[in-house]
Amino acid sequence: MTTGIRIARAVVVLEDGGQPVLEEVEVWPPQRGEVLVRIVASGVCASDAHVVNGRSPVAKAPCVLGHEGAGVVEEVGPGVRSVSPGDRVIITLVGPCGECSYCVDAKPWLCNGPDTLRAMTGVMSDGRTRVRLDGKDLFPFMGAGTMAEFSVVRAAQLVKVDPDLPLDQVCLLGCGVVTGTGAALKTARVQPGDAVVVIGCGGVGLNVIQGARLAGATSIIAADTKPDKLELARTLGATHTVDVGSVDLFQQVLSIHPEGVDFAFEVVGIPQLAADSLKLLRRGGTTVLVGSCPPGSVIPVTRENLMMERRIMTTVAGSTSPQLDIPKLIRAYRAGRLQLGELVSSRLLLTDYAQAFAALETGSAARTVLTFSE
Ligand SMILES: [Zn+2]
Ligand SMILES: [Zn+2]
CATH class of the missing domain: 3.40.50.720 (NAD(P)-binding Rossmann-like Domain)
Structure with a gap:
């Protein structure tokens, strides 16, 4: 297992309401309860455009866009037992704490645990993020920041999937x-x-x-x-x-x-x-x-x-319990009852991110998926 700082290309918004730009950022190693994921595919969702338009209720600049991704676990921090390096995972919106009154009432999408609330703004439990540019923290959108070659995510926000599933389709299970x-x-x-x-x-x-x-x-x-x-x-x-x-x-x-x-x-x-x-x-x-x-x-x-x-x-988030509902949706997909491939109107490389945002603005695409060379 390699540890250390990685350099990753990422689509970032440097100031509130600013345009997205591609930057090379530092991704720092995962800490307790966190996982470093090598992103393989990321959907481009209307909420990402809301960040660009300064309409997002949660994101703050400087931030790494993307919150609907899938990839491969590269490294896990201490205490992570749910996934191991090499596992293929979907990054979800909901990363429940398991302890607050909403979680114990089986409504994890309403979770208000302190780490969950911090993650919504991209911050980890130590008050920092794992992405840096020129020594400053960048905030991964929704704690996911999937429009980047690497992202560090709380293990609670990951759902492990079978290796045969196409990540450029199942990534859409993360949000849309x-x-x-x-x-x-x-x-x-x-x-x-x-x-x-x-x-x-x-x-x-x-x-x-x-x-x-x-x-x-x-x-x-x-x-x-x-x-x-x-x-x-x-x-x-x-x-x-x-x-x-x-x-x-x-x-x-x-x-x-x-x-x-x-x-x-x-x-x-x-x-x-x-x-x-x-x-x-x-x-x-x-x-x-x-x-x-x-x-x-x-x-x-x-x-x-x-x-x-x-x-x-x-x-x-569709009142979703990720660990319960995403596997069910995958079974529906395998049974031909849920269509995913049909939702992907185009696949673009990360470097073509501007084209993806333009398609979102004109409403010309169902879903654009950004893919990364595997
Ligand atoms: Zn979304
Ligand atoms: Zn909770």
Whole structure:
């Protein structure tokens, strides 16, 4: 086992709201409970663009982007028993402490243990990070920082996977897939026969559709402004599509379900749209806010739209318990019930990161995956 400082190329944002740039950074060895991962693939998620646009509620510059990655364990710090060098792992959003009241209540996605909270801002238990540039700490986004050749991550944020799985597909289980499928399966608890509307068919929305299909929803209405995304939505389980660039979403949905639907998923992050989605619900129906509205936004919900036990709720990482739910999703993938390859619209090298962010801005890609030479 080699120990010592490694030099890695990383996509970093050096000041709040700054543009991403590629830098050579120092990655310091893992400490107690930490793991050095050689990253093989990293998805590019809307939350990464939020950092670039200065909209992220958690990230602070200077930071290493990327929070949806997979790779190979290179070195483990003292006390790590869950993984060993050579293991292939997915890096997840949720790294539960196992001890706080939420963890003991089997809701690890709500964990507020001190190390978990620190990791959200990229800081380890000693108050430092393991990535340095010119002697200064860089903060790995969500404690993951996967747009780098190496990252040091808390062992709690890793899920070990079988060696035959394609890392450039299963990396998406780190954020987009668990957030989307979990919003339907775990947060909303969609039931067989339910009718759902999914507003926004990007990397996460397409997975809400897959989650609704896994849950047995029989009417899955996908809404987006991009015809190619609606086509992909059909492949992933949508039973109806609405091109909201040319037709009215409310008229369309209510013509299919005059009483409204059981669940609406807002996966865009527009406060007015989130509020309006309540008008699509049947009595007792629920809107789940999956998209991330800008910090400080007010969602203008009227009393009338909330009447008759309609509800509006949020989701954190699709209410996912990584060690329980990611292996289940992998079994669904192996059984052909969950599609991952179809979600990857393009694979680019780490050095082409700017192209990946441009695709995110224009909404032209379901998911771009950055790959690293293995
Ligand atoms: Zn994400
Ligand atoms: Zn906890």
